[in-house]
Amino acid sequence: MSAAVFDAVVIGAGAAGLFCAAQAGQRGLKVLLIDHSAQVAEKVRISGGGRCNFTNRWLDARAPQQHFVGANPAFARSALARFTPQDFIALVERHGIAYHEKHKGQLFCDRSAEDIIAMLLAECEAGAVTRWQPCAVKNMAFLPEPQREPVVECYRKMSFKAAAPRRASARAASRGGG
Numbered sequence: 001m002s003a004a005v006f007d008a009v010v011i012g013a014g015a016a017g018l019f020c021a022a023q024a025g026q027r028g029l030k031v032l033l034i035d036h037s038a039q040v041a042e043k044v045r046i047s048g049g050g051r052c053n054f055t056n057r058w059l060d061a062r063a064p065q066q067h068f069v070g071a072n073p074a075f076a077r078s079a080l081a082r083f084t085p086q087d088f089i090a091l092v093e094r095h096g097i098a099y100h101e102k103h104k105g106q107l108f109c110d111r112s113a114e115d116i117i118a119m120l121l122a123e124c125e126a127g128a129v130t131r132w133q134p135c136a137v138k139n140m141a142f143l144p145e146p147q148r149e150p151v152v153e154c155y156r157k158m159s160f161k162a163a164a165p166r167r168a169s170a171r172a173a174s175r176g177g178g
Contacts (some may be wrong), residue, residue: 004032004130005030006030006031006032006130007024007029007030007031008021008024008029008030008031008032009031009032009033009034010024010031010032010033010034011034011035011137012034012035013033013034013035013037013040013041013131013133014035014040014041014042014043014044015041015043015044015116015120017033017035018033018040018041018117018120018121018123018124019120019123021033021124021127021129022120022123022124022126022127022129023123023127024127024129025124025126025127025128025129026123026126026127027127030128030130031127031128031129031130032129032130032131032132033124033129033130033131033132034131034132034133034135034137035131035132035133035134035135036133036134036135036136037133037134038133038134039133040117040120040121040131040133041116041117041120044113044116044117044120045113045114045117046113047113048108048109048113050112050113051108051109051110051111051112051113052108052109052112052113052115052116053102053106053107053108054088054092054099054107054108054109054116055085055088055089055107056085056104056105056106056107057085057089057101057105057106057107058104058105059080059084059085059105061081061084064076064077064080064081064084065077065080068080085107089107091119091123092116092119095115095118095119095122097109097110097111097115097116097119098110098111
């Protein structure tokens with residue numbers, strides 16, 4: 001069996017996985033998104049009573065980690081500082097999704113959480129992301145030296161290699177990615 005080659009592999013097609021895959025794809029990487037379920041973003045679909053509480057307008061951009069629950073709040077600082085709630089709101093607006101604010105800055109879709117899922121899938125499509133679903137990861141291992149690249153086998157009876165690390169493309173660098 002020949003192996004497909006990808007620059008990045010994202011395991012899990014929830015909100016974070018879809019968003020991460022879309023961003024990587026739009027920065028010029030060849031991306032594979034794997035999820036065990038036939039449907040993406042199941043938790044998004046049920047969040048906010050089916051209307052998806054997609055961000056909070058009141059997040060303090062100077063200290064976004066103050067709302068992070070976990071042992072290492074600093075972990076979230078750089079990610080939340082680089083992509084703010086205002087950035088996500090702009091993305092939602094670019095996709096024409098109507099929304100409203102409830103109490104304490106919580107933003108919800110007017111219609112359905114399906115709007116956010118469709119937006120994330122459209123962003124993945126814009127990044128030419130390849131999706132394997134349903135597909136459970138069976139094994140992941142590094143090849144011995146000198147190749148030393150990860151190989152992942154899936155229950156779909158497919159395998160792939162992650163491409164050798166490379167420098168950010170000029171396109172990605174010009175857009176601030178990379």
